[in-house]
Amino acid sequence: MINYDDILSDRCVKLKPSGIRKFFDILDEVKGVISLTVGQPDFVTPWHIREKAIASLEDGETYYTSNDGILELRQEISKYLNRKFGLEYDARKEIIVTVGGSEAIDIAMRAVLDPGDEVIIPVPSFVCYGPIAELASAKPVFVNTFEKDKFKLTPESLRNAITSKTKLLVLPFPNNPTGAIMTESELTGIAEVIRDTNIIVLSDEIYAEMTYGRKHVSFASIPGMRERTITVNGFSKAYAMTGWRMGYAAAPHEITEQMHKIHQYAIMCAPTTSQFAAIEALKNGDNDIADMTAEYNRRRKLIVHGLRKIGLPCFEPEGAFYVYPNIGGFGMTSNEFCEKLLHEEKVAIVPGTAFGDCGEGFARISYAYSVNHINIALDKIEKFVRKYR
Amino acid sequence: MDTLLKLMETNAHLTPSQLAVMCDMKAEEIESKIKEYEEKGVILGYKTLVDWDKTDREYVSAMIELKVSPQKDLGFDRIADRICMYPEVQSVQLMSGGFDLLVLIEGKTMREVSNFVFNRLAPMDGVVSTATHFVLKKYKDKGVTYNSEEEDKRGNIL
Numbered sequence: 001m002i003n004y005d006d007i008l009s010d011r012c013v014k015l016k017p018s019g020i021r022k023f024f025d026i027l028d029e030v031k032g033v034i035s036l037t038v039g040q041p042d043f044v045t046p047w048h049i050r051e052k053a054i055a056s057l058e059d060g061e062t063y064y065t066s067n068d069g070i071l072e073l074r075q076e077i078s079k080y081l082n083r084k085f086g087l088e089y090d091a092r093k094e095i096i097v098t099v100g101g102s103e104a105i106d107i108a109m110r111a112v113l114d115p116g117d118e119v120i121i122p123v124p125s126f127v128c129y130g131p132i133a134e135l136a137s138a139k140p141v142f143v144n145t146f147e148k149d150k151f152k153l154t155p156e157s158l159r160n161a162i163t164s165k166t167k168l169l170v171l172p173f174p175n176n177p178t179g180a181i182m183t184e185s186e187l188t189g190i191a192e193v194i195r196d197t198n199i200i201v202l203s204d205e206i207y208a209e210m211t212y213g214r215k216h217v218s219f220a221s222i223p224g225m226r227e228r229t230i231t232v233n234g235f236s237k238a239y240a241m242t243g244w245r246m247g248y249a250a251a252p253h254e255i256t257e258q259m260h261k262i263h264q265y266a267i268m269c270a271p272t273t274s275q276f277a278a279i280e281a282l283k284n285g286d287n288d289i290a291d292m293t294a295e296y297n298r299r300r301k302l303i304v305h306g307l308r309k310i311g312l313p314c315f316e317p318e319g320a321f322y323v324y325p326n327i328g329g330f331g332m333t334s335n336e337f338c339e340k341l342l343h344e345e346k347v348a349i350v351p352g353t354a355f356g357d358c359g360e361g362f363a364r365i366s367y368a369y370s371v372n373h374i375n376i377a378l379d380k381i382e383k384f385v386r387k388y389r
Numbered sequence: 390m391d392t393l394l395k396l397m398e399t400n401a402h403l404t405p406s407q408l409a410v411m412c413d414m415k416a417e418e419i420e421s422k423i424k425e426y427e428e429k430g431v432i433l434g435y436k437t438l439v440d441w442d443k444t445d446r447e448y449v450s451a452m453i454e455l456k457v458s459p460q461k462d463l464g465f466d467r468i469a470d471r472i473c474m475y476p477e478v479q480s481v482q483l484m485s486g487g488f489d490l491l492v493l494i495e496g497k498t499m500r501e502v503s504n505f506v507f508n509r510l511a512p513m514d515g516v517v518s519t520a521t522h523f524v525l526k527k528y529k530d531k532g533v534t535y536n537s538e539e540e541d542k543r544g545n546i547l
């Protein structure tokens with residue numbers, strides 16, 4: 001008999017599974033739940049994009065593409081990054097089309113990290129950065145962001161976290177779960193801290209299209225930062241294409257050259273059908289983004305206003321499609337609050353602790369749901385809050 | 390685009406205060422704006438979309454293409470106005486192409502609808518010919534899909 005304890009990778013066994021699984025398992029068992037948990041758009045991918053994918057299948061486009069993706073797609077990505085964020089990337093050498101933004105994060109970290117390197121990760125943020133850094137033999141260093149700072153990364157807290165071992169800084173803005181963004185001047189402040197170092201930046205800009213009231217600023221567009229920045233973006237959120245698994249990384253050739261090798265051996269290429277869909281999205285999808293973002297913005301105002309009216313303090317999120325209300329003051333942990341809310345009012349929201357210990361006292365609420373759905377949920381949350389306040 | 394009208398067109402149930410938040414306006418402003426729209430006839434009314442197939446009401450509907458000879462000075466307006474008078478008539482539209490007026494009719498039975506066409510529409514002065522198409526099944530109407538299960542297909546992924 002094999003003793004699995006002896007044969008499995010130590011590094012993998014020690015990796016913590018995502019903390020939210022338990023909550024989602026409970027959620028699956030309760031019937032008739034109004035859920036506000038999902039981290040993906042409620043829109044179906046626009047039909048003209050789906051149609052192009054279907055046409056590509058009819059045309060027999062069923063082969064591998066070049067490792068880095070169809071050249072036309074990379075050219076469209078290059079144009080898009082220039083049109084929207086003023087970035088310049090060579091489509092032939094500096095862009096890799098990946099299986100979602102997640103793969104781009106993975107190969108970026110593996111391309112730059114060595115054992116002992118430290119990776120600075122502002123939290124709360126999406127759960128993948130720490131584990132992927134660990135898999136690349138590096139050490140995650142978590143830097144808390146706070147409600148009083150609108151959950152932005154401040155130059156002071158970054159400076160305090162930097163050591164001689166710091167190799168990489170993750171910039172997860174617009175942020176999941178808080179909805180925080182970083183403005184141009186705030187990013188410039190971050191740039192000043194790292195300008196004279198060798199620290200590389202992984203800027204995860206998957207929610208770049210979902211900002212409200214001001215345009216997203218790409219970290220690579222801050223003077224002097226392009227040479228050290230790996231920009232990660234993708235189609236999942238902007239074009240409601242989560243299931244297609246389409247993302248990309250753009251970075252100086254010296255970095256993409258290394259990422260290319262990992263991608264080539266581990267992935268080969270992103271799915272061909274999805275790449276054809278992505279070309280159509282970039283060519284003719286600007287209006288879809290505008291329509292969907294306008295709708296998210298209306299829901300955002302509705303839910304922020306609703307939560308504040310109920311008496312749940314809620315910082316004004318300026319990006320992504322989440323609100324991150326403060327649910328402290330009920331004598332319950334975030335987990336208890338969310339489980340009770342689920343059992344008693346059948347409304348599901350994600351406890352902040354799913355994003356690390358710093359999320360205690362908060363919850364993530366997604367507004368990737370219809371206005372009706374949100375209004376029903378708000379009524380139920382109000383009932384719950386009145387009962388326990 | 391008028392955000393207020395667009396929101397109200399898709400959901401007439403939203404309260405003025407909810408609309409206000411989404412439109413960056415005050416609730417009182419929303420109320421007076423709605424009143425203004427109603428007075429100007431921009432907002433013509435509020436109705437409920439019913440899927441009658443899910444009830445025990447006997448119900449058929451038909452679209453009727455009418456060829457009409459236009460009248461001097463009045464064009465199609467007078468005959469269209471007269472067709473509008475019948476309560477069975479749900480909509481009347483002047484069309485481009487192979488016929489002139491498209492009339493939507495509702496009734497209890499096919500016989501009732503047929504009788505209406507034979508006895509009322511066809512003999513009207515100016516009506517040259519009619520072609521009646523009974524509706525067999527409604528898939529989508531006024532932007533709403535019928536008979537579709539509202540199922541959230543998204544998996545629970547953080």
